[in-house]
Amino acid sequence: MWNYIIRNIGQRLILLIIVSFVAHSFIHLAPGEPSEVDPMNPRMKPEDIAKIRAAFHLDDPVYMQYAYWIRDLGTGELKSFKDSQPVLPKIWNRFLNSLPLFLLATVLVWTWAFPTGIHGAVHRGSLYDRSTVLLAYALISVPGFFLSFLAILWVVGWFGVPVIGIKTFGMDHADLAFKIMDRVWHLVIPSVMAAIGGIAVLSRYVRSQMLEVLSQDYVRTARAKGLQDDTVVYGHALGNALLPFVTMFGLLLPELIGGAVIFEQIFAWPGLGRLGYEAILNRDFPVIMTLNLIAAILTLAGTLLSDILYAVVDPRIRLH
Amino acid sequence: MNESPETLAHQRSRLLLDPEELPPSETPWQEFLRIYLKDYQALLGFWVLMLLLVTAFAGKVFTEWWVVFDPEVVRLTDTFLPPFSVPSPDSIEVDRPLGGVYLMGTDELGRDVFARMFQGSFVSLSIGFVAVGISLGIGIVLGGLAGFYGHVKLGFVTVDTLIMRFTDAMMCFPRFFLILTAVALLPPSIYTIMMIIGFFGWMGTARFVRAEFFSIREQDYVVAAKALGIPEGRIIFRHMVPNALAPVFVSATIGVASAILTESGLSFLGFGVPPPYATWGNILSDGKGFIFDAPWLFFIPGLAIFIVVLAFNLVGEGLREALNPKLRRR
Numbered sequence: 001m002w003n004y005i006i007r008n009i010g011q012r013l014i015l016l017i018i019v020s021f022v023a024h025s026f027i028h029l030a031p032g033e034p035s036e037v038d039p040m041n042p043r044m045k046p047e048d049i050a051k052i053r054a055a056f057h058l059d060d061p062v063y064m065q066y067a068y069w070i071r072d073l074g075t076g077e078l079k080s081f082k083d084s085q086p087v088l089p090k091i092w093n094r095f096l097n098s099l100p101l102f103l104l105a106t107v108l109v110w111t112w113a114f115p116t117g118i119h120g121a122v123h124r125g126s127l128y129d130r131s132t133v134l135l136a137y138a139l140i141s142v143p144g145f146f147l148s149f150l151a152i153l154w155v156v157g158w159f160g161v162p163v164i165g166i167k168t169f170g171m172d173h174a175d176l177a178f179k180i181m182d183r184v185w186h187l188v189i190p191s192v193m194a195a196i197g198g199i200a201v202l203s204r205y206v207r208s209q210m211l212e213v214l215s216q217d218y219v220r221t222a223r224a225k226g227l228q229d230d231t232v233v234y235g236h237a238l239g240n241a242l243l244p245f246v247t248m249f250g251l252l253l254p255e256l257i258g259g260a261v262i263f264e265q266i267f268a269w270p271g272l273g274r275l276g277y278e279a280i281l282n283r284d285f286p287v288i289m290t291l292n293l294i295a296a297i298l299t300l301a302g303t304l305l306s307d308i309l310y311a312v313v314d315p316r317i318r319l320h
Numbered sequence: 321m322n323e324s325p326e327t328l329a330h331q332r333s334r335l336l337l338d339p340e341e342l343p344p345s346e347t348p349w350q351e352f353l354r355i356y357l358k359d360y361q362a363l364l365g366f367w368v369l370m371l372l373l374v375t376a377f378a379g380k381v382f383t384e385w386w387v388v389f390d391p392e393v394v395r396l397t398d399t400f401l402p403p404f405s406v407p408s409p410d411s412i413e414v415d416r417p418l419g420g421v422y423l424m425g426t427d428e429l430g431r432d433v434f435a436r437m438f439q440g441s442f443v444s445l446s447i448g449f450v451a452v453g454i455s456l457g458i459g460i461v462l463g464g465l466a467g468f469y470g471h472v473k474l475g476f477v478t479v480d481t482l483i484m485r486f487t488d489a490m491m492c493f494p495r496f497f498l499i500l501t502a503v504a505l506l507p508p509s510i511y512t513i514m515m516i517i518g519f520f521g522w523m524g525t526a527r528f529v530r531a532e533f534f535s536i537r538e539q540d541y542v543v544a545a546k547a548l549g550i551p552e553g554r555i556i557f558r559h560m561v562p563n564a565l566a567p568v569f570v571s572a573t574i575g576v577a578s579a580i581l582t583e584s585g586l587s588f589l590g591f592g593v594p595p596p597y598a599t600w601g602n603i604l605s606d607g608k609g610f611i612f613d614a615p616w617l618f619f620i621p622g623l624a625i626f627i628v629v630l631a632f633n634l635v636g637e638g639l640r641e642a643l644n645p646k647l648r649r650r
Binding site for chain 1: 361485486488489490491492493494495496497498500501502504505577581584585588589601604605608611618622625626629630632633634637
């Protein structure tokens with residue numbers, strides 16, 4: 001068991017090094033530079049551009065830039081090109097803003113996908129099954145922002161609550177209850193929108209996984225013994241069907257962070273996704289690279305955690 | 321042993337089954353068709369896609385080669401006309417649309433939305449197909465290499481480790497964010513968008529192909545082909561790749577759908593296909609500013625994208641059901 005965990009961590013560390021190479025070289029091999037953001041500015045003299053390039057180490061070879069980046073990241077002195085603020089606190093603040101969104105979206109995905117998928121598989125071919133499958137397809141086929149716009153129109157028009165931003169401006173003197181409700185409305189709509197894709201995808205996986213398990217011999221044996229239907233489905237089949245999903249936990253994270261770029265832009269949510277978007281517009285390389293790296297680290301941590309969990313839950317793994 | 325030779329012969333003839341009496345054996349293709357044709361959702365999706373293909377080619381022909389519907393004519397007299405409205409009397413004679421009616425209305429510059437959608441159908445579809453073609457190419461080559469030459473050692477690592485660790489590393493990044501960064505940094509053009517969406521979508525295919533190759537490599541027909549001394553390249557491309565392609569084909573169908581969605585997402589953030597080309601994504605994202613004044617600019621492209629992507633997804637799912645025996649109803 002410990003061997004397995006240690007080996008797993010070792011593999012992840014190697015992956016982390018590859019990831020940091022990719023995150024860095026990817027940005028620097030592409031054309032387009034921070035010094036070119038404002039090429040028409042008449043006040044930008046060639047000397048100024050040279051000065052900027054020197055300050056950002058842009059004249060050094062790529063591997064030296066990589067070394068500088070890792071060094072500054074390690075000492076926490078990495079500065080944004082845009083406003084010379086330290087990158088890590090900047091990302092941390094935005095991460096704290098995004099966190100409730102990520103958490104609620106994740107909770108929604110995992111609490112909705114399973115019952116929907118399992119119920120569909122157990123009652124295969126029923127009206128419920130067919131309509132949820134079709135609905136799932138419909139939901140992954142809509143452009144995310146199209147659906148969000150409709151949702152905004154509907155919520156604002158029907159309930160008359162504002163949903164743009166993290167809270168309503170100028171509510172400082174309102175009652176606590178109003179403030180909380182305001183926050184909740186602002187949080188729920190974007191989280192639901194971010195979760196919808198995940199729910200649709202995951203519930204289909206759950207359904208097909210459950211179908212596969214239900215056609216196994218041991219389920220037939222359990223039925224042949226004359227056990228209650230519920231005992232067979234929930235006692236014998238469910239556990240085995242759910243096992244693979246332990247490993248999916250980590251892999252859903254990049255989707256969530258990537259999707260945040262669009263949803264935070266729509267809902268004017270000052271989170272990680274918008275920070276990334278602003279950084280891209282400003283050619284703010286340190287922020288882009290560090291964001292990519294942090295997203296990858298989160299994913300690696302997530303997959304590591306799910307691999308270990310999987311080994312704990314599934315005794316067959318330990319044999320290898 | 322008192323049975324007569326007659327009865328023995330009779331019994332023997334009963335044991336040898338008459339081929340006429342057996343149920344006709346199905347070729348895999350027939351079996352696939354039988355299952356697919358029963359799935360009415362997938363069939364519907366298939367016909368929608370056929371219609372779309374025809375529309376897309378007609379769109380290419382009629383908006384670019386032989387201009388019947390000109391998507392680029394600006395008519396400042398006819399801005400924001402709703403669908404099925406006729407050009408205003410003071411519009412210029414030659415700029416009026418075919419048939420004298422704007423089927424899908426006009427946008428803020430008086431351009432004919434129908435012509436733009438018509439042109440966009442080809443552009444959007446080709447973005448989907450080219451992007452998926454690129455990601456399939458990379459995925460099949462890398463996955464095939466890892467699956468077939470995986471055990472070969474390069475120095476201290478095997479080919480398989482090298483390729484799969486790189487694949488794992490690429491899967492850790494938020495895909496949409498990477499695509500957005502690349503699109504923003506590279507010079508804006510429709511070709512870079514196609515290529516970038518393709519370059520960041522091959523990871524799933526590579527893993528599929530590798531897994532398939534691992535299982536196929538041990539099959540008797542591959543061993544037999546090796547024993548016959550057939551060159552490796554031929555074994556891979558003539559014998560193994562066609563057998564590994566079924567799941568890849570399914571993921572390609574769904575990949576086209578997600579490429580179209582990705583393009584519309586990029587358009588929304590302002591990094592879509594640059595102006596001379598209309599795509600459904602950029603018509604939709606241009607239309608979002610006029611959702612109250614001119615709802616058709618928002619809903620027509622939105623619904624078009626929805627229907628097409630849904631059709632791709634349903635066809636993909638139908639293919640998966642028909643190709644994968646495990647999911648079939650028992």
